[in-house]
Amino acid sequence: MRQIAVIDDERLICDLVAAALEEDHGGEVHCALNGHDGRALLQSRPFDLALIDGVLPGVPGLVLADVAANENIPALMMSGHPDEAMKYDRFGFPYLSKPFGLEALRREAEKVMADKVEAVRRVREAVARMKTETEQLKGALAESARLIGESKEVAADRE
Numbered sequence: 001m002r003q004i005a006v007i008d009d010e011r012l013i014c015d016l017v018a019a020a021l022e023e024d025h026g027g028e029v030h031c032a033l034n035g036h037d038g039r040a041l042l043q044s045r046p047f048d049l050a051l052i053d054g055v056l057p058g059v060p061g062l063v064l065a066d067v068a069a070n071e072n073i074p075a076l077m078m079s080g081h082p083d084e085a086m087k088y089d090r091f092g093f094p095y096l097s098k099p100f101g102l103e104a105l106r107r108e109a110e111k112v113m114a115d116k117v118e119a120v121r122r123v124r125e126a127v128a129r130m131k132t133e134t135e136q137l138k139g140a141l142a143e144s145a146r147l148i149g150e151s152k153e154v155a156a157d158r159e
Contacts (some may be wrong), residue, residue, distance in 0.1 A: 002113070003045065007038035007064060008053040008078065014100075015024030019053055020102045021109060035059025039067055047073045049113050054079035054088070054095075065093065066127045072113045091126040094119060116143035 004027050006017045014031035022029050027048070032038040035058030041063060042050060050068040054061035054077055061077060061084075068075040077088050080098035088095040094112050096104060112119045 002048040004109075005032070005038070005047045005050040005052075005068075005073070006031045007032045007035070007041065007050065007061070008084040009033055009056050009058065010053075012076070016102070017105065020105055035061070037066060038064050039155050042067050042071055042073060048116070049073070049109055050075045051096075051109070052077055053157075054084040055081055062087075062127070062130065065123050069120050069127065072116075072120055074116045075123050076108055076112045076119075084143070088126075091129050092122055093126045094122060098116070111147070 002021075004018075004021055006014045006029055008031070009019075011031075011033065014029075014033070018029035018031065021027055028042055032049075035056040037058075038052065038056065039059050047068075048065070050073050052061045052064045052068070052075055056064070057073050061079070065075045065077060067155045075094070075096035077084075077093050078098055078100070079085055079088070079095065085095065085097050087093075094108070096108050
């Protein structure tokens with residue numbers, strides 16, 4: 001029996017996903033309604049799939065995707081926020097845009113579960129790309145702050 005984790009702050013989404021995937025896959029679906037409970041759920045047992053909302057109270061969905069990958073659980077991100085979907089595309093996360101149909105959910109869930117190794121690798125690589133880009137942005141911001149400080153000093157000296 002497949003074990004599936006659904007982490008979404010909307011109870012209706014959890015219930016619909018559970019109904020669709022339990023029926024089709026004979027699986028057992030476990031839901032968490034916030035990021036903190038989601039992290040605990042992912043670390044509580046092995047799962048065949050984690051469906052994770054990108055915007056959650058407590059712990060962001062992308063952090064949970066990293067937790068899932070570290071637990072060797074393939075993750076499928078979900079979001080109704082266009083900015084989140086663009087981020088998933090940019091970094092290579094498997095995802096579903098809300099609202100999605102049950103057929104699309106079943107198809108994508110099956111695809112991610114069918115190639116668990118590839119799905120986990122994709123999430124690990126996407127997280128690594130995000131961390132690298134974040135560090136680069138932090139460096140660029142620090143350099144910008146330094147240049148602004150120097151510019152202010154030069155302007156003050158001219159007055």
